[in-house]
Amino acid sequence: MEKRATIKDVAEAAGVGVATVSRVLSGGSASAGARERVLAAAAQLDYRPSALGRNLRQRRTGGMGLLVPDLTDTFYGQLAEGVLACARSAGEPVVLGSTGGDPEQEADLIGMLLEQSVDRLIAVPSGDAETWTPAIRAGMTVIFADRLPSQASAGDTGPSAVGDLMALDGLPPAPPARPLDVPAVVADDRAGIRTAVRYLRGLGHKRIAFLGGPGHEGRAHAFRGAVGAPVDEELIVSGTGSRDSAYAAASGLYQSRPDLSAVVAGGNVLGEAAVLAARELDLRVPKDVSLVMYDDVPWAELCSPPLTVIAQPGRDMGYRAAELVLRAGTRRARSVVLPTELIIRGSCGPRR
Amino acid sequence: MEKRATIKDVAEAAGVGVATVSRVLSGGSASAGARERVLAAAAQLDYRPSALGRNLRQRRTGGMGLLVPDLTDTFYGQLAEGVLACARSAGEPVVLGSTGGDPEQEADLIGMLLEQSVDRLIAVPSGDAETWTPAIRAGMTVIFADRLPSQASAGDTGPSAVGDLMALDGLPPAPPARPLDVPAVVADDRAGIRTAVRYLRGLGHKRIAFLGGPGHEGRAHAFRGAVGAPVDEELIVSGTGSRDSAYAAASGLYQSRPDLSAVVAGGNVLGEAAVLAARELDLRVPKDVSLVMYDDVPWAELCSPPLTVIAQPGRDMGYRAAELVLRAGTRRARSVVLPTELIIRGSCGPRR
DNA sequence: CACTCGCGTGGATACGTTTTCAAGCATCTC
DNA sequence: GAGATGCTTGAAAACGTATCCACGCGAGTG
Numbered sequence: 001m002e003k004r005a006t007i008k009d010v011a012e013a014a015g016v017g018v019a020t021v022s023r024v025l026s027g028g029s030a031s032a033g034a035r036e037r038v039l040a041a042a043a044q045l046d047y048r049p050s051a052l053g054r055n056l057r058q059r060r061t062g063g064m065g066l067l068v069p070d071l072t073d074t075f076y077g078q079l080a081e082g083v084l085a086c087a088r089s090a091g092e093p094v095v096l097g098s099t100g101g102d103p104e105q106e107a108d109l110i111g112m113l114l115e116q117s118v119d120r121l122i123a124v125p126s127g128d129a130e131t132w133t134p135a136i137r138a139g140m141t142v143i144f145a146d147r148l149p150s151q152a153s154a155g156d157t158g159p160s161a162v163g164d165l166m167a168l169d170g171l172p173p174a175p176p177a178r179p180l181d182v183p184a185v186v187a188d189d190r191a192g193i194r195t196a197v198r199y200l201r202g203l204g205h206k207r208i209a210f211l212g213g214p215g216h217e218g219r220a221h222a223f224r225g226a227v228g229a230p231v232d233e234e235l236i237v238s239g240t241g242s243r244d245s246a247y248a249a250a251s252g253l254y255q256s257r258p259d260l261s262a263v264v265a266g267g268n269v270l271g272e273a274a275v276l277a278a279r280e281l282d283l284r285v286p287k288d289v290s291l292v293m294y295d296d297v298p299w300a301e302l303c304s305p306p307l308t309v310i311a312q313p314g315r316d317m318g319y320r321a322a323e324l325v326l327r328a329g330t331r332r333a334r335s336v337v338l339p340t341e342l343i344i345r346g347s348c349g350p351r352r
Numbered sequence: 353m354e355k356r357a358t359i360k361d362v363a364e365a366a367g368v369g370v371a372t373v374s375r376v377l378s379g380g381s382a383s384a385g386a387r388e389r390v391l392a393a394a395a396q397l398d399y400r401p402s403a404l405g406r407n408l409r410q411r412r413t414g415g416m417g418l419l420v421p422d423l424t425d426t427f428y429g430q431l432a433e434g435v436l437a438c439a440r441s442a443g444e445p446v447v448l449g450s451t452g453g454d455p456e457q458e459a460d461l462i463g464m465l466l467e468q469s470v471d472r473l474i475a476v477p478s479g480d481a482e483t484w485t486p487a488i489r490a491g492m493t494v495i496f497a498d499r500l501p502s503q504a505s506a507g508d509t510g511p512s513a514v515g516d517l518m519a520l521d522g523l524p525p526a527p528p529a530r531p532l533d534v535p536a537v538v539a540d541d542r543a544g545i546r547t548a549v550r551y552l553r554g555l556g557h558k559r560i561a562f563l564g565g566p567g568h569e570g571r572a573h574a575f576r577g578a579v580g581a582p583v584d585e586e587l588i589v590s591g592t593g594s595r596d597s598a599y600a601a602a603s604g605l606y607q608s609r610p611d612l613s614a615v616v617a618g619g620n621v622l623g624e625a626a627v628l629a630a631r632e633l634d635l636r637v638p639k640d641v642s643l644v645m646y647d648d649v650p651w652a653e654l655c656s657p658p659l660t661v662i663a664q665p666g667r668d669m670g671y672r673a674a675e676l677v678l679r680a681g682t683r684r685a686r687s688v689v690l691p692t693e694l695i696i697r698g699s700c701g702p703r704r
Numbered sequence: 705c706a707c708t709c710g711c712g713t714g715g716a717t718a719c720g721t722t723t724t725c726a727a728g729c730a731t732c733t734c
Numbered sequence: 735g736a737g738a739t740g741c742t743t744g745a746a747a748a749c750g751t752a753t754c755c756a757c758g759c760g761a762g763t764g
Contacts, residue, residue, distance in 0.1 A: 004490075006750055017714035022752055031712060051468045052413065053750025056404045056719050066448075071432045072650075077423040084423070084450045088457070093468055096418075096448040098436045105440070116403045116445055138356075243650065275654050298424075298595065299649075302627050304656025358720060369744035374722060383742060405720030408749050 005045040007053075014041035025049060055117065063093035064325050065113045067123040069101040069215065069241065073269055074297040075314050076124065079145060082318025083122055090326055101214050101241035103127030110135050120325045122318070125149040126215060129180045136180070141328040144184035145321045150217045183333040185321040187312035190222045192340030196264055196292045196310050197226040199342060204351035205262040205290060209235040211250055211274055212266035219266045219294065235260060239270065246273035254281050254289070261289060261351045268295035275303060286349035296343055305346030312340050357397040359405075366393035377401060407469065415445035416677050417465045419475040421453040421567065421593070425621055426649040427666050428476065431497060434670025435474055442678055453566050453593035455479030462487050472680070474673045477501040478567060481532045488532065493680040496536035497673045502569050535685040537673040539664035542574040544692030548616055548644045548662050549578040551694060556703035557614040557642060561587040563602055563626055564618035571618045571646065587612060591622065598625035606633050606641070613641060613703045620647035627655060638701035648695055657698030664692045 011018040014037040024030045024038040041047075055061050066083050068076040080096070087094045095118060097109035106127045111134075113121060119139060124146045125132065132149055135142055200208050210223040216238065224231045237253050239246035250273040253260070265271035271293030275285065283289050285305060293300065296311035317338060324333040363370040366389040376382045376390040393399075407413050418435050420428040432448070439446045447470060449461035458479045463486075465473060471491060476498045477484065484501055487494055552560050562575040568590065576583045589605050591598035602625040605612070617623035623645030627637065635641050637657060645652065648663035669690055676685040 007752095008750080011714090018751080019714055019716095019753075020712085023713090026752075029712075034712080048463075048467050050750055052404075052408045052411070053719095054752070056408045056721085056749085057751045057753080059404070059719065061404065063447075071423060071429040071436070072426065074424065074426060074429070077426070077429045080423045080448075081450055084448065088449070088461070091464065093447045093464060094449070095415075095445045096432075096436065097440070097446070098433060109440070111400070112443065112445060115400050269650075272650055272654060297651075298621075298624055299651035299654065302624060302651065302656075303654050359722095360720080363744090370721085371723080371744055371746095372742085375743090378722080381742075386742080402720055405749095406722070408720075408751090409722045411749060 004050070005047045007047070007049065009045055010038065010041045010047050013045060014038045059117065060119045061117045063087065063095065063118065064120040064122060064322065065095050065097065065109075065118045067097045067099055067106060067109055067121065067125075069099050069124055069126055070269075071098055073267070074299075075146075075268055075295045075312075078297075078314030079124070079318040079321075082315035082320075083322045084318075085315075086319045086322030086326070090322075092326070099126050101126045103131050107131050107134075114138055114140070120328070122321045122325055124215070132180055132182070136182070141325055141333075142182050143321045143325045143328075143333065144182055144186070145317055146186060147215050147218055148184055148186070149180060150215070183324060183335045185317050185324065185336045185338065187317065187338050187340050189219050189340070190225070192294070192310040192312065192342070193219055193222040193264065194226040195340070195342045197223065199344070200262045200264075200290060200292065200348065203262075203290065203348060206351070207232070207235065207257070207260040208262045208264060209237070209253055209257065209260045210264050210266065211246075211253060211270045212236070212238045213246060213270055214238070214241045216266035216270075223264060239273070243269060243273065246270050247277055250274045250277035251280065254278065254283060262348070263289060263291050265291065265293040268293060268297045268300075271295070271300075271307060271309075275307075286347050288352060290348040290351075292342075292348060301345065303347070307347045308345045309343050310340050311343050313338050356402070357399045359399070359401065361397055362390065362393045362399050365397060366390045411469065412471045413469045415439065415447065415470065416472040416474060416674065417447050417449065417461075417470045419449045419451055419458060419461055419473065419477075421451050421476055421478055422621075423450055425619070426651070427498075427620055427647045427664075430649075430666030431476070431670040431673075434667035434672075435674045436670075437667075438671045438674035438678070442674075444678070451478050453478045455483050459483050459486075466490055466492070472677045474670070474677055476567070484532055484534070488534070493677055493685075494534050495673045495677045495680075495685065496534055496538070497669055498538060499567050499570055500536055500538070501532060502567070535676060535687045537669050537676065537688045537690065539669065539690050539692050541571050541692070542577070544646070544662040544664065544694070545571055545574040545616065546578040547692070547694045549575070551696070552614045552616075552642060552644065552700065555614075555642065555700060558703070559584070559587065559609070559612045560614045560616060561589070561605055561609065561612045562616050562618065563598075563605060563622045564588070564590045565598060565622055566590070566593045568618035568622075575616060591625070595621060595625065598622050599629055602626045602629035603632065606630065606635060614700070615641060615643050617643065617645040620645060620649045620652075623647070623652075623659060623661075627659075637699050640704060642700040642703075644694075644700060653697065655699070659699045660697045661695050662692050663695050665690050 007018050007021050011021045016034055020030055020034055021038050024035050071077055084094055099106040103126050120141045122143050122145055125144055128149050210220055212220045220236055237249050239249040246269055263274050265274045274291055278285055278289055285291050293307050293309045296309045300307040300309050320336055359370050359373050363373045368386055372382055372386055373390050376387050423429055451458040455478050472493045474495050474497055477496055480501050562572055564572045572588055589601050591601040598621055615626050617626045626643055630637055630641055637643050645659050645661045648661045652659040652661050672688055
């Protein structure tokens with residue numbers, strides 16, 4: 001284990017000051033002669049600038065953070081690959097965290113990233129605006145991917161009039177948890193879900209269920225919009241994130257509503273659960289129940305029958321998000337919406 | 353964006369010197385009174401020690417690096433989850449890189465990690481010993497996971513006698529590329545493969561093929577040992593890592609050797625390819641061809657028929673590797689071999 | 705020729721922490 | 735009571751870099 005050469009060694013070897021070395025290596029201006037000597041000395045000594053010194057000086061760590069709920073979920077694997085590809089081409093490190101879909105762990109990881117002075121972050125958020133305020137206030141450049149934080153504040157269940165009435169009482173009860181002005185790279189969930197529902201409707205299905213997970217509120221909302229009033233809320237169920245709970249949710253759905261004839265799964269883990277639960281209950285796909293799954297994953301084709309899916313470009317999503325977060329500072333990032341595509345395979349049939 | 357408090361601020365607020373603050377926060381000894389005042393001041397100022405300063409001082413970045421070939425491969429997703437779980441409980445960051453199975457990218461990423469002064473690394477290696485020498489020599493604590501670097505040096509193709517003869521010429525032609533004394537956490541490939549082959553033999557299969565990928569040399573070797581001499585080398589094929597090439601390899605295998613009746617796939621991506629290629633060629637599983645896949649992944653059960661697999665504990669593997677790399681320094685790490693388990697589902701049948 | 709302007713240069717400083725070191729002080733021992 | 739011993743303490747140095755600033759020099763201008 002030999003000692004690494006420092007900028008000082010290079011300066012000495014090249015017969016110049018450290019400032020000149022720094023300038024040459026950072027692309028600053030320098031005379032041709034000096035540049036040449038510095039480069040030669042650096043090569044000779046196998047000098048690699050230490051990120052440690054640079055980071056401390058600049059009071060920020062290079063690279064970016066990446067927070068996803070679960071790397072076992074193939075879609076997030078794709079997304080991470082996209083981020084890594086962009087980071088690699090920029091020569092930047094990526095520090096990774098897996099939140100398990102738990103806002104508390106997410107908050108912990110944000111804290112860890114702050115401690116590391118990582119000031120650029122790509123996240124598939126699990127917590128709400130409150131979880132993310134510390135990061136924003138600390139000056140982090142945050143880009144959301146795949147989805148936005150759920151808006152826990154506006155009482156989802158109660159009529160919105162209540163909120164308005166309360167506002168009349170006087171001072172606003174709190175910063176009204178405005179939608180957190182953070183750019184995002186997401187798929188066009190609305191269009192994706194709508195296309196899927198229309199497709200199922202076209203096959204004659206009337207009772208279509210939505211099987212979601214945590215963080216799929218947006219897709220559930222899009223689903224409500226796509227089926228139109230009146231919405232049968234019993235047909236919209238949600239697991240808590242684990243594979244077990246997804247399975248339980250799917251199984252419960254089939255059993256409590258045997259009249260349903262089609263299911264839209266809000267993610268590939270949910271789709272997996274929907275298939276397994278159907279098999280366990282001797283429901284044949286697509287004869288007894290039709291199935292559309294969000295996310296096109298390699299194994300969707302291996303299923304029996306191959307799954308009809310709403311494809312969203314996971315890798316692109318990650319790549320674009322990484323581009324945005326790297327360009328930020330240069331230019332205020334603007335959100336991006338990527339297209340989805342309904343890929344018809346064999347898991348949907350006419351209503352029995 | 354408010355400024356972060358530094359240790360100096362805390363010292364001032366607590367009426368002590370910075371050294372005392374550092375000691376209190378790092379678990380050193382201090383009087384009860386001082387400790388109390390420091391803790392109070394730190395809480396008051398919401399002080400978080402900057403990893404930047406600490407890292408520079410200690411000339412090393414905390415946390416660990418993690419290098420995997422492809423996060424889209426579910427097994428590596430599991431492995432990464434294990435590493436992240438251990439790192440999270442230790443409060444350490446993980447910087448991630450995806451090599452794409454390419455030794456060159458791997459070398460680049462190692463360089464990047466060196467630049468970051470990351471001195472602990474968990475890797476699923478793609479390159480050979482030569483790729484890893486720089487990391488070792490720089491003093492990195494490296495733990496290999498899932499497999500060991502291929503031993504490119506010992507001319508695999510030529511008779512080993514050649515090497516011996518050359519050694520007689522005088523000085524050893526080079527450090528003979530000894531197996532790189534690096535601890536590793538791997539599954540018991542030998543036993544796993546042997547069990548699978550015996551199982552297939554028990555079903556009457558005589559011509560069993562092995563479908564591997566890059567980095568599966570160890571498993572291919574185990575396969576050779578398990579089938580015993582004479583080894584039909586035509587039945588051992590290998591893709592280059594991508595899904596396409598895996599598919600091509602599988603398809604080529606089926607077509608060139610229609611007499612084979614069973615396939616052992618060396619990884620889940622290969623298994624996927626084996627299923628797809630079989631379907632494309634109208635080979636029914638398990639009627640026409642039996643299939644055993646390395647890696648138990650959630651979708652193995654969704655396949656039609658559900659795949660018989662050699663399960664290896666990906667998550668545990670990552671967790672154990674992370675434990676080892678964190679404990680290193682305290683204690684010289686010793687390699688770990690984890691058990692595999694043959695999980696019999698429906699993709700194997702008696703020889704037709 | 706005097707003056708200014710611009711550019712290349714290197715010394716010095718700051719970034720926030722850990723760790724060393726010597727000093728201060730109280731207690732214990734002979 | 736004097737010396738030794740142990741513990742707490744803060745000043746200061748060091749880690750490797752980027753950047754500020756002042757300096758010197760050559761060219762250009764009046």
